[in-house]
Amino acid sequence: MISRFTEWAKAYGDIYTIKIASSTAVVITSPRLVKEYLEKRSSSTSDRPASLIAHTVTGGHNIALARYGPVWKSLRRTMQMFLTKEACNRHAPIMRAEATQLMYDCLKQPERFLTHVERTTASVILSTTFGFRCPRYESSLISEFFESQRRWEAVLEPGAHPPVDLIPVLKYVPERWASWKTQCKDIRRRQQKLYLGLRDRCEERIKDKCRNGCFLEDVLDKQEKLGLTREMVGYIGGACMEGGSDNSSIYLHAFLCCIIAYPEVQAKAQKEIDEVIGSHRTPTMEDIDNLPYVQAIMKELHRFRPVVPLSLPHASTADEMIDGYLVPEGSMIFMNVYGISHDEEAFDKPEVFMPERFLQSEFGTKPGADNTARRNDFAFGAGRRVCPGIQLGTNTVTLNIMNLLWAFNWKPAKDPVTGKEIPVSADNFTHGLVTGPLPFKCEITPRSQAHIDLIRSEYVAARSVFHPFEQELSPEDEAFVATW
Numbered sequence: 001m002i003s004r005f006t007e008w009a010k011a012y013g014d015i016y017t018i019k020i021a022s023s024t025a026v027v028i029t030s031p032r033l034v035k036e037y038l039e040k041r042s043s044s045t046s047d048r049p050a051s052l053i054a055h056t057v058t059g060g061h062n063i064a065l066a067r068y069g070p071v072w073k074s075l076r077r078t079m080q081m082f083l084t085k086e087a088c089n090r091h092a093p094i095m096r097a098e099a100t101q102l103m104y105d106c107l108k109q110p111e112r113f114l115t116h117v118e119r120t121t122a123s124v125i126l127s128t129t130f131g132f133r134c135p136r137y138e139s140s141l142i143s144e145f146f147e148s149q150r151r152w153e154a155v156l157e158p159g160a161h162p163p164v165d166l167i168p169v170l171k172y173v174p175e176r177w178a179s180w181k182t183q184c185k186d187i188r189r190r191q192q193k194l195y196l197g198l199r200d201r202c203e204e205r206i207k208d209k210c211r212n213g214c215f216l217e218d219v220l221d222k223q224e225k226l227g228l229t230r231e232m233v234g235y236i237g238g239a240c241m242e243g244g245s246d247n248s249s250i251y252l253h254a255f256l257c258c259i260i261a262y263p264e265v266q267a268k269a270q271k272e273i274d275e276v277i278g279s280h281r282t283p284t285m286e287d288i289d290n291l292p293y294v295q296a297i298m299k300e301l302h303r304f305r306p307v308v309p310l311s312l313p314h315a316s317t318a319d320e321m322i323d324g325y326l327v328p329e330g331s332m333i334f335m336n337v338y339g340i341s342h343d344e345e346a347f348d349k350p351e352v353f354m355p356e357r358f359l360q361s362e363f364g365t366k367p368g369a370d371n372t373a374r375r376n377d378f379a380f381g382a383g384r385r386v387c388p389g390i391q392l393g394t395n396t397v398t399l400n401i402m403n404l405l406w407a408f409n410w411k412p413a414k415d416p417v418t419g420k421e422i423p424v425s426a427d428n429f430t431h432g433l434v435t436g437p438l439p440f441k442c443e444i445t446p447r448s449q450a451h452i453d454l455i456r457s458e459y460v461a462a463r464s465v466f467h468p469f470e471q472e473l474s475p476e477d478e479a480f481v482a483t484w
């Protein structure tokens with residue numbers, strides 16, 4: 001779908017429409033139109049398409065899918081209040097401790113690097129949002145979340161269920177012939193148990209005077225003032241988990257895939273890190289300002305393999321004339337992030353992972369390219385629905401990228417029989433609404449004994465930071481923490 005949308009943009013231009021039964025979808029593939037339509041006219045382009053499935057599962061309480069109206073506005077205002085740069089800085093110690101555990105996990109069990117990354121991003125979100133961390137991938141909160149999330153993503157994929165929004169009569173088909181109804185009930189039950197259950201435990205912690213400074217404690221304190229129901233509070237935490245943990249882990253998987261597929265990029269970044277940081281301390285957030293090449297890698301990764309290549313669809317609430325075309329009220333709007341960042345007129349060899357382009361120009365474009373309204377953060381969407389977790393997500397991935405480059409050399413794994421390298425390709429990506437590399441294997445080698453010693457000692461030091469977030473560990477998790 002992504003490459004087809006981009007091919008059509010080449011054939012039909014920066015704005016075109018697709019008719020799906022009686023509804024219209026408009027696809028925009030230029031920075032200028034993102035600004036003109038999604039930003040300047042955001043008062044009429046900030047709805048989400050009606051989705052019976054989303055409504056049945058979340059009751060309209062999931063901010064990412066909620067219609068543009070008072071509920072969405074309250075949820076959004078709350079998230080923006082608590083996900084500011086300053087608020088995210090308050091969570092820096094737990095983020096750093098989790099990033100240290102990721103290095104330690106890769107040292108101890110390198111073959112599970114993909115799941116270690118998933119654990120880390122999920123645990124960061126769980127700790128910063130609800131105040132509970134998960135020391136291992138098998139921790140029940142993480143497995144319950146991933147199980148519910150897998151089912152949720154599967155039912156939301158286009159074509160996964162009958163077109164109930166286009167042919168409304170389908171919603172009257174009895175459940176025994178409409179398995180999507182059973183699936184929706186199951187997912188609703190799982191999400192409510194998890195999100196509302198975690199909210200309750202957070203309330204208990206406040207009552208017991210055992211706060212650890214997580215985001216939901218602040219929300220609960222101001223719940224009445226913010227006009228939120230108890231259900232909305234739980235769903236705010238759930239939306240952070242859904243929006244934050246998968247996107248960040250997929251971005252980190254894509255990063256590892258690209259530095260293995262492009263070893264010269266890895267070597268250049270490590271040289272820069274060695275010059276600025278050396279081997280006697282681990283990276284800190286402040287280091288990123290002195291690492292222009294690592295910054296360029298991060299921008300190039302958002303350009304080369306945007307995690308949500310068509311962003312999340314917006315919907316229009318009024319007729320609008322755009323570039324001489326009438327976009328009718330009720331249209332679905334796709335921002336073709338992938339197409340914008342793979343435009344051959346703007347980018348030299350767009351299909352090559354080349355961070356250097358961002359050292360040569362601010363937007364990585366070639367000389368003479370039209371940069372009107374271009375930005376480097378299109379991977380986070382645009383307009384009033386732009387991702388509210390940009391700061392938290394960027395902090396998490398920045399610290400982990402610096403650490404993983406600092407600590408290890410990443411190479412393709414070797415076939416145990418032939419001894420030959422199993423190639424890792426940056427073209428082997430999935431093609432859904434959210435895209436990331438297909439599972440791959442690699443060989444991870446610590447960069448020196450000094451690096452190993454530091455990772456071990458920092459992991460021991462991180463235990464005191466973890467402690468307030470481990471108030472309710474299961475006996476299995478406690479045993480893991482004691483022996484890991």
Ligand code: HEM
Pocket residue numbers: 063064065076083239240241243244245247248251307308311312313314379380381382383384385386387388389390392393394397
């Ligand atoms: C690398 C990390 C991330 C990427 C690439 C990403 C990307 C996106 C994109 C493309 C959208 C759709 C924007 C639009 O409709 O125009 C979005 C929305 C959203 N993201 Fe993120 N995100 C990331 C991290 C996070 C984090 C850490 C959180 C939570 C703390 C989060 C929470 C959300 C929420 C709640 C929405 C829905 C906003 C709304 O509909 O009003 N995201 N994200």
